[in-house]
Amino acid sequence: MPPRQPSDLPRGKAAVPDVYTAMRASILDGEIAPGTRINIDAVARSLGVSQTPVREVLQRLEGDNLVVYNPGRGYSTTPLLDLPELRSLFEFRLLVEPWAARAAAVDRLANPAGTLEKELAGFRDAMKRSSKDLRQDLVAHDTRFHDAILAASGNPVVRHAFAQTHCHLHTFRLYPADVDGAITVAEHTAVREAIEACDPERAEAAMTTHIRNSFDRFAKAFDGELAPLEDSGPPRRRIVTG
């Protein structure tokens, strides 16, 4: 390894944002294989910064569940989701997102007109552009659409808890081809229309359908290894605040 020579890099200038996006993209693209250790010094050299901001970025990525930390042994990329974890993730979505869609349809004030449509338009535009990073663009718009509904639910705690799971991010990492643009647009539109029509029942149902279908599209890729989500049992009581 070549000796470290005095750097002429600027000091005290914000480097973290760039390092963060670079490392995040590296992990999502699989440049750093899932489950392998990350050499802080190597990353710092390749990005042309010192170890300090790299360590800070790794701590933030730990919050995204993209890396795991072992004291004294450094950071590794998290392994890909296995099948039970993927199922748990969709189960969580089924618990939270239909509830949020219902709440958004009830509380129309929290849902400024055009917000959802704007995200849908972004999704459609990205599909037409079909850029080099099409998949990443679509996932970003998908994420924002769902977050907009969580925001419209009026419950910041639920929204934050959902955002922190980074479900789209991990889904994308596991199987990038999940996004089937045309079908996704149609299902999103159904959710949007129900919310804007202030129809809580239909909004909740549309969201449930969307999540189930998304899971099924996934399951096909796993060739029967993934049993479909079931829906059964006695009805639950609804939870609403006055």
Place this chain on the structure above:
Amino acid sequence: MPPRQPSDLPRGKAAVPDVYTAMRASILDGEIAPGTRINIDAVARSLGVSQTPVREVLQRLEGDNLVVYNPGRGYSTTPLLDLPELRSLFEFRLLVEPWAARAAAVDRLANPAGTLEKELAGFRDAMKRSSKDLRQDLVAHDTRFHDAILAASGNPVVRHAFAQTHCHLHTFRLYPADVDGAITVAEHTAVREAIEACDPERAEAAMTTHIRNSFDRFAKAFDGELAPLEDSGPPRRRIVTG
């Protein structure tokens, strides 16, 4: 400010864990008033370490929602929950925890015998000891009891999402006297018995009751400023995985 003199502190020895617990306790005890900025250098001096581990700890505390970060302007302690946020927190709990109690009652295998009883015993013991940090002890046991149920639900994603809200921590920070030991033990026992009897309906209902009562105990302290949580509307479909 006195000039910094060369320190005789050991280098390369792990200091983060101690700094983390110290700063966390400081914030919870209110030594650093909610909503005020944190001077990294001052903290480093008072704890006898350098700024680097303090920054690392602050980034971890940001994940606990105990501090917030403004780029270029450093870290501040998060302000206390206001009433809408507290309501949102309990709304989230009503969404997740009764679901988890039901799942734990269904999937008896994920709930090893004695796990819940052990946490209850710890709670009772802490009450008898009535140590100096009684409230903190009770909150810790309460947190672990609820986490045990989330763990028994068999869904690690939901468990993690719930844990990351640190609801007990923020509740405790807002109003330490919430914990009414005897009543809490009784309500916890009802939940435990329903789960161990494999009675999903009763488990879900017991948990719902416990959370509502806990919220009501809070509301009393706010002297009518906090309207009770309502429970109404059409039944929801249950979500289960096969």
Place this chain on the structure above:
DNA sequence: AGCGCCAAAATCATATAGGAATCTGGTTAA
């Protein structure tokens, strides 16, 4: 008096250095 501007101080954010722990490989003993 009130508002805007400028220098000085405080504070943040990163670079570099060095101590402590961990990992690697090669050797020896069972």
Place this chain on the structure above:
DNA sequence: TTAACCAGATTCCTATATGATTTTGGCGCT
């Protein structure tokens, strides 16, 4: 052959120094 052990090298983790940024106090101007 396998397992244990022990340098050497690698890597982590913290300390310190310094550039960049923000905040503060004071001055002059309107």
